[in-house]
Amino acid sequence: MATSPDLVPTPAQTPADPLLDVRDLHVEFRTRDGVAKAVNGVNYTVHAGETLAVLGESGSGKSVTAQAIMGILDTPPGFVTRGQVLFQGRDLLTMSAEERRKVRGARIAMIFQDALSALNPVLTVGEQLGEMFRVHRGASRKEARAKAIELMDRVRIPAARDRVRDYPHQFSGGMRQRVMIAMAMALEPDLIIADEPTTALDVTVQAQVMDLLAELQREFTMGLILITHDLGVVADVADKIAVMYAGRIVETAPVHDIYRAPAHPYTRGLLRSIPRLDRKGRELYAIKGLPPSLLHIPPGCPFHPRCAQARGRELCRSDLPALLPVVGGRASACHFWKETLGDDNAAADRAGA
Amino acid sequence: MTTTPRPTAPEPEAPAGGAGREPILQVRGLVKHFPLTQGIVFKKQVGAVKAVDGVGFDLFAGETLGIVGESGCGKSTVAKLIAHLERPTAGRILYKGQDITDLSGRALKAVRRNIQMVFQDPYTSLNPRMTVGDIIGEPFDIHPEVAPKGDRRRRVQELLDVVGLNPEYINRYPHQFSGGQRQRIGIARGLALRPEVIVADEPVSALDVSVQAQVINLMARLQDEFGLSYVFIAHDLSIVRHISDRVAVMYLGKVVEIGPDAAIYEHPTHPYTQALLSAVPVPDPAARQYSGGPPGGASGGPPGGARGRIILVGDVPSPANPPSGCHFRTRCWKARERCALEEPPLTVPPEFRATAGPAEHPSACHYAQERLVVPGE
Missing domain, CATH: 3.40.50.300 (P-loop containing nucleotide triphosphate hydrolases)
Structure with a gap:
């Protein structure tokens, strides 16, 4: 056999x-x-x-x-x-x-x-x-x-x-x-x-x-x-992470990168919303709303109704973003991944300075 | 740190502590044994599960006391005892100085109005055949003096609004x-009678991460708004730290360490607390702790990793037959002969007395030692 x-x-x-x-x-x-x-x-x-x-x-x-x-x-x-x-x-x-x-x-x-x-x-x-x-x-x-x-x-x-x-x-x-x-x-x-x-x-x-x-x-x-x-x-x-939302992978990245600077607003929301053992904050960041029903996945980007970054932009509501390579062996399914990544990099720079 | 430890860590058996404030709830030497019986017709008791075996603490008005521990440590039984869903085998519960342990009938009903409970599982703690309006309004049937009949619908809608649900959902x-959303309904029901104390038993464990944050924030907001005191029970140490002012760590029916959150998390002196804290995965790959890293990466390093992680051997012993002396000694790496003979009392260990440092808090260990296990920022 x-x-x-x-x-x-x-x-x-x-x-x-x-x-x-x-x-x-x-x-x-x-x-x-x-x-x-x-x-x-x-x-x-x-x-x-x-x-x-x-x-x-x-x-x-x-x-x-x-x-x-x-x-x-x-x-x-x-x-x-x-x-x-x-x-x-x-x-x-x-x-x-x-x-x-x-x-x-x-x-x-x-x-x-x-x-x-x-x-x-x-x-x-x-x-x-x-x-x-x-x-x-x-x-x-x-x-x-x-x-x-x-x-x-x-x-x-x-x-x-x-x-x-x-x-x-x-x-x-x-x-x-x-x-x-x-x-x-x-x-x-x-x-x-x-x-x-x-x-x-x-x-x-x-x-x-x-x-x-x-x-x-x-x-x-x-x-x-x-x-x-x-x-x-x-x-x-x-070693690497794939983040899923509504039946799709929204971000993949080596583990270190994703925690340092996520390239998708959903990942970022998740990371911000967990309480940490070594930190005590007053209010937790919460992703608004609920995950969509799989019977009725929203058109466009499935995350747009809950996204802090969509801000009602037409593109998010109409076009499904593909999971495309961004930087350093990473991929993100967000039309505005540069903003997401940029925000965090800028924040990290500020904190480091 | 955003919070500073209170000047005096309250001794659990001492009358009061904490800047002259009156505790709203005092628990003294609480014991709950569940009998183990044998035989069907002639039941005889062959032993007892010592679920809670001498627990004492104070809860002050407006604060949150977190209770952490692994499954089977008795934390949920403590919740049920406080909410009077179970009768203690021994011990006293005082509400605003009044002994409520043996109350019954009308007097008990009056006290219960002020101590409400939020349950873990929002799927089984709500009656599926009742509408949300009936579920949240049911406490008013038992305590009609809180809301007159004609006013109830409006009150329920108000409560729905308070917990962030659409008031139009009242008939769903x-x-x-x-x-x-169901957990919000459970919280609304807990709030209906405007209680002063809410005992929340694992209120967010069944929820997804993104929703968990919403419910935690809601509970924090309601506490400020209504001046509630929480007894917050959970097994997730990160969540307990986030919401609690003081934390009690339980092991096999006993509190092993209690103190302000910064003291417990940053200056734990009990070995069990240290092991428990070090076992929590921190969502930061820089603090990686398992010996198995990527091939050729961190592999081969010491099993402790960057955080000096303590891995306990074995499982929690059965509460029906706890070890003699210190209950933790069977899994403790520091255990000596004395630990099997003498039960360590829950007091400030002598070496930390009058040091005025954060390690000066009650810890039930003969060989208490400070050890940093949570990496600082």
Whole structure:
């Protein structure tokens, strides 16, 4: 099984090529109330050993994009209507279900937010971890158990030999998330998609789990897509960031640049609106209004009704800004990105002077 | 810093502190044990979950007391005890000097009018079959003296306006609103009776970042407008710092450290507070802390990173069977024999007494030490 052709990278693949290349992905949900356009032309790439953080609020399409990549979208109502997902040069979306199943889990694995509902409550964690080896590698029951113990040791679950027979509910939240990570790591995939891996955890446990994930990623030079709404976690682990709003990427940038000077008003609003541990201000900056309904995305720039910079300009209301390169390997989907970037640079200069 | 620490950090068991102000709410030695039973017909108690195990603090008029801690530390139980939704096993709650712990009937109703609660989950704390007008107006049914019947609709519309919702939405149902708007409805309901104290249990945890800021700003504005006192409970340390004047840190049913926000955040002396603060990711890549950096970048550096981060090992012990002595000792890197034998009291540690510095605040640790964990600006 390990020698099946789909597991061998295509000859055209070179180290400089991205591991994953998502091109113009569109996903819609056909509901009774109408068509919800959840993802509207997303492009991003992840290289081996790189961490891409996908940042966005609920309904921004960040999780749906991941589900489309993994091929676990609920169809119906969800449909991928356009686009390509190139993994090691091959389009996942045109693969047969059989081929795709071999990629999923073995080459691309996913870590879910809520480990308690992602794990099967009536199987022991040992059985669930071992299943990876039994299904993908044809291991025997005994081999699978030995592998499961080894994995649990690797994610530092204490007393793995005893706990392998425990059920998910017998673990604490942090330990369950470790089981999820062990399961994702089982077949040493090239890419891991972590959907809000620490959102349900307490800060001290969150720190342990993020540390473990970062360590394993380095050890195996995996690509990592980290989906989150937490700007703090992103700043800690990401190499580059893609900010999503209403099913589109509005800004991509290396992590340092985006925090210093965002090039899209939405990113800027988000950064300003979070309270900081090391600062105390009287009033928080708040982005006015609410994210749009995906059934009725505003025409023009989807962010214009909430934008502090649109100021009623006609261009923002009529033309959808494309995600275009700006400066220094960054891209912004704002007609007036120069103003956004300029403002902050000027402000930083003033503060520095 | 924009705020200066108050001259005297109030001792939790002492009568009062803080520039001669009367505390509006005093909590003394509050205990809540939930019994663990065995058997169906003949239930016998086999133990107790010590959710709250001796908590004391003061709340002054017009201030915000933040309570932080991890899940299971008892912070939500404290909220319920203050709002009289649960009866304490032991301990006293004083409202303006009057003991309200054992009140019932009419007297309790009168006190409850002044202590209102805002809940965490705006999706489950609003009745889906009631209109917004009915939800916000319901407190008036219980306390008709606040608003006469004919006046209620106008009062509800006023409240909607105060919390930034369109007064015309009075006949809509909760499902027609977004999460942030629902939390505004919850706040409007809390405000209806013009209370003096609002106990907010994780009021913004369920909300998105951009909406969270709107609700926090609203709460700050309402506090100024109506002179409210808040007990603000959250697990997000950044938000608590933003809104609070004083902060209490809880661990396994006890307050381990309490003081003005600058003292707690910039001069923590309890190891748990230090670990908790250092674990919070700061949205600034310059302060990166995880050992896994970009390949060839920060990798290989010390696991502590630039911020000297403390990673606690293990999980919080079960509150049904807390460790002896200091509850934190099982996860503490400083723990010695004394910690298992003697429970550290929540007082100003002797080495910081009469130093008049920001480290002079109550901290329940035998080996309290100042340690900077939050990078300054």
